[in-house]
Amino acid sequence: MGGDNAPESVILGAEMALMRYPGLRFVLFGNRFVLEPLLQEVKLVKAACEIVHTEVAIAGDDKPSHAVRRGRNSSMWLAISSVKEGKACAIVSAGNTGALMAMSKLILRTLPGISRPAIAALLPTMRGECVMLDLGANVESDEHDLYKFAIMGDAFARAVLGMNRPRVGLLNVGSEELKGREEVKAAHALLKNSNMDINYHGFIEGNDITGGAVDVVVTDGFTGNVALKTAEGAARLIRTYLKDAFKSSPVSQVGALFATGALKAVKEKLDDRKRNGAMFLGLNGIAVKSHGGADAFSFCNAIGVAVELVEHNINTRIMQDIKLSQAPQIIALDAIEGEAD
Amino acid sequence: MGGDNAPESVILGAEMALMRYPGLRFVLFGNRFVLEPLLQEVKLVKAACEIVHTEVAIAGDDKPSHAVRRGRNSSMWLAISSVKEGKACAIVSAGNTGALMAMSKLILRTLPGISRPAIAALLPTMRGECVMLDLGANVESDEHDLYKFAIMGDAFARAVLGMNRPRVGLLNVGSEELKGREEVKAAHALLKNSNMDINYHGFIEGNDITGGAVDVVVTDGFTGNVALKTAEGAARLIRTYLKDAFKSSPVSQVGALFATGALKAVKEKLDDRKRNGAMFLGLNGIAVKSHGGADAFSFCNAIGVAVELVEHNINTRIMQDIKLSQAPQIIALDAIEGEAD
Numbered sequence: 001m002g003g004d005n006a007p008e009s010v011i012l013g014a015e016m017a018l019m020r021y022p023g024l025r026f027v028l029f030g031n032r033f034v035l036e037p038l039l040q041e042v043k044l045v046k047a048a049c050e051i052v053h054t055e056v057a058i059a060g061d062d063k064p065s066h067a068v069r070r071g072r073n074s075s076m077w078l079a080i081s082s083v084k085e086g087k088a089c090a091i092v093s094a095g096n097t098g099a100l101m102a103m104s105k106l107i108l109r110t111l112p113g114i115s116r117p118a119i120a121a122l123l124p125t126m127r128g129e130c131v132m133l134d135l136g137a138n139v140e141s142d143e144h145d146l147y148k149f150a151i152m153g154d155a156f157a158r159a160v161l162g163m164n165r166p167r168v169g170l171l172n173v174g175s176e177e178l179k180g181r182e183e184v185k186a187a188h189a190l191l192k193n194s195n196m197d198i199n200y201h202g203f204i205e206g207n208d209i210t211g212g213a214v215d216v217v218v219t220d221g222f223t224g225n226v227a228l229k230t231a232e233g234a235a236r237l238i239r240t241y242l243k244d245a246f247k248s249s250p251v252s253q254v255g256a257l258f259a260t261g262a263l264k265a266v267k268e269k270l271d272d273r274k275r276n277g278a279m280f281l282g283l284n285g286i287a288v289k290s291h292g293g294a295d296a297f298s299f300c301n302a303i304g305v306a307v308e309l310v311e312h313n314i315n316t317r318i319m320q321d322i323k324l325s326q327a328p329q330i331i332a333l334d335a336i337e338g339e340a341d
Numbered sequence: 342m343g344g345d346n347a348p349e350s351v352i353l354g355a356e357m358a359l360m361r362y363p364g365l366r367f368v369l370f371g372n373r374f375v376l377e378p379l380l381q382e383v384k385l386v387k388a389a390c391e392i393v394h395t396e397v398a399i400a401g402d403d404k405p406s407h408a409v410r411r412g413r414n415s416s417m418w419l420a421i422s423s424v425k426e427g428k429a430c431a432i433v434s435a436g437n438t439g440a441l442m443a444m445s446k447l448i449l450r451t452l453p454g455i456s457r458p459a460i461a462a463l464l465p466t467m468r469g470e471c472v473m474l475d476l477g478a479n480v481e482s483d484e485h486d487l488y489k490f491a492i493m494g495d496a497f498a499r500a501v502l503g504m505n506r507p508r509v510g511l512l513n514v515g516s517e518e519l520k521g522r523e524e525v526k527a528a529h530a531l532l533k534n535s536n537m538d539i540n541y542h543g544f545i546e547g548n549d550i551t552g553g554a555v556d557v558v559v560t561d562g563f564t565g566n567v568a569l570k571t572a573e574g575a576a577r578l579i580r581t582y583l584k585d586a587f588k589s590s591p592v593s594q595v596g597a598l599f600a601t602g603a604l605k606a607v608k609e610k611l612d613d614r615k616r617n618g619a620m621f622l623g624l625n626g627i628a629v630k631s632h633g634g635a636d637a638f639s640f641c642n643a644i645g646v647a648v649e650l651v652e653h654n655i656n657t658r659i660m661q662d663i664k665l666s667q668a669p670q671i672i673a674l675d676a677i678e679g680e681a682d
Contacts, residue, residue: 173566181480206570210578225514229547230568231575237551245603252603259596262586
């Protein structure tokens with residue numbers, strides 16, 4: 001029931017997802033009297049879903065704390081609980097981000113060794129795509145959080161982008177070791193000296209994100225959220241400039257006509273709908289957040305992200321890596337103690 | 342002597358600036374044997390400058406601490422000192438940013454009431470331009486720093502953009518009062534309850550920067566630096582997409598031909614050279630940093646920023662505002678003490 005175009009775009013997106021992944025099955029959480037008429041239009045979903053009825057839905061502007069206290073019978077709460085209870089492999093929602101994160105943390109809990117989950121999503125780059133996290137699950141992160149974001153982002157890139165040894169970069173204000181916030185410098189030291197098999201590239205700067213310097217961009221949720229939205233704003237400004245310029249004279253209008261294909265290709269490359277689906281990484285269950293304004297195509301892609309993460313056992317990978325990341329430190333400590341004997 | 346194309350672009354930029362502002366006079370700090378032959382080519386500068394000779398120049402990759410210790414005879418140090426000594430109204434440099442900031446702080450000192458200077462620059466928006474600060478002078482800022490950045494940014498917008506009551510926004514991850522970092526929420530409270538004549542808009546998000554929601558964007562230097570560079574990276578990615586797309590087919594190439602004017606107009610709007618010249622705000626003297634890669638046109642614009650700031654007495658405005666911002670707090674305190682008697 002969440003998102004600007006719900007439940008229509010959710011159900012139509014599920015129909016598209018069933019064409020792509022015929023083996024899927026859905027549990028739809030929401031108002032039966034709204035959902036059932038819509039299901040008449042979508043044969044695949046109708047044959048592959050069950051409805052769990054509830055009349056309570058979290059609104060887009062509900063405060064997370066309020067949603068958590070009052071929303072125990074909501075479609076969002078019940079959907080997340082179905083993952084906890086093993087009735088579903090993943091939840092996908094286009095609803096209130098803050099409420100979804102608060103409820104997911106409460107119901108699913110974090111993975112062993114993870115204290116703060118992170119929001120991860122894909123961004124376009126000169127070389128293809130990269131994963132960036134955290135995009136706003138937290139407003140502050142210390143070096144240990146950032147180190148774990150790196151491990152989770154690495155697992156995400158391997159699972160969703162099919163990469164072998166993704167290059168991991170730490171977002172900073174300069175590439176020199178002396179520059180930057182204390183926690184960023186400390187995370188740099190952790191990553192550089194890590195015994196993990198992380199392909200750590202070092203510091204990157206804002207322009208390196210879309211420049212494609214790395215496959216995984218690690219940052220705190222405040223900086224990540226601002227950077228992502230600033231990039232979206234810059235893209236929107238340029239689109240507006242282009243539109244205005246192509247309308248400005250008859251010659252330009254002819255140009256736009258001949259350039260239709262080219263402009264369409266650019267639009268497609270920048271199409272956020274293709275990259276819809278941000279994962280809440282670090283939770284004991286798979287929760288994918290679709291953009292609130294998602295249409296059916298966009299929501300279908302968010303379902304696709306959930307499918308990839310389930311199929312590639314993202315959480316098993318993360319847990320193995322987190323365990324590994326903790327192990328070498330203990331061994332190193334033993335060796336030092338051994339010398340002292 | 343600073344910057345990738347120095348001293349040629351500096352001298353040619355000065356020549357262009359003299360066409361725009363015929364009353365200017367320059368003191369050129371650098372190697373006389375390099376500068377003098379170049380001056381033969383620029384009649385206006387030659388007639389309106391003196392040279393202070395030094396053979397020491399700060400390199401682009403010198404560490405600021407090293408530059409400060411070892412660079413006392415450098416062109417950068419001597420140029421900043423000339424402002425301190427009142428021999429020049431402002432310094433403009435395309436050299437090493439960190440070194441320029443460290444030396445400027447040491448030589449010029451901060452204005453009364455300001456503990457941290459900030460780097461401010463102009464960005465393009467849907468409505469025209471906005472001022473954003475801090476772009477990297479500091480990596481951390483508390484609420485009082487942010488509050489003073491707002492006051493300084495307001496003065497900058499009035500001086501350089503000629504605005505009457507610029508709208509001031511605080512960069513955050515959401516527009517709700519509950520969201521964001523502690524220091525950002527505290528700065529919000531300071532600005533909301535300020536007795537100053539600041540046209541405070543409230544929180545803005547990353548996409549609002551180029552969206553033109555406000556005229557002054559206030560943020561800490563870490564976030565500001567990342568956001569600015571991320572926006573630059575996004576613009577570069579789109580330019581690459583466009584170039585590739587227009588080359589992709591004969592029809593698109595024809596389109597590009599007809600669209601030459603339109604594409605040129607967009608390129609011009611996005612031209613960073615027009616907005617070259619970042620001010621180090623909060624120092625007891627005017628220091629303007631040109632982009633390191635500046636060409637003559639770009640460097641001329643950085644000189645233009647310095648001229649505007651001198652002509653509009655930016656520092657007098659800031660000092661008056663900082664005094665005002667401190668005054669009401671003292672009065673309020675007196676009233677409370679009075680009641681207690």
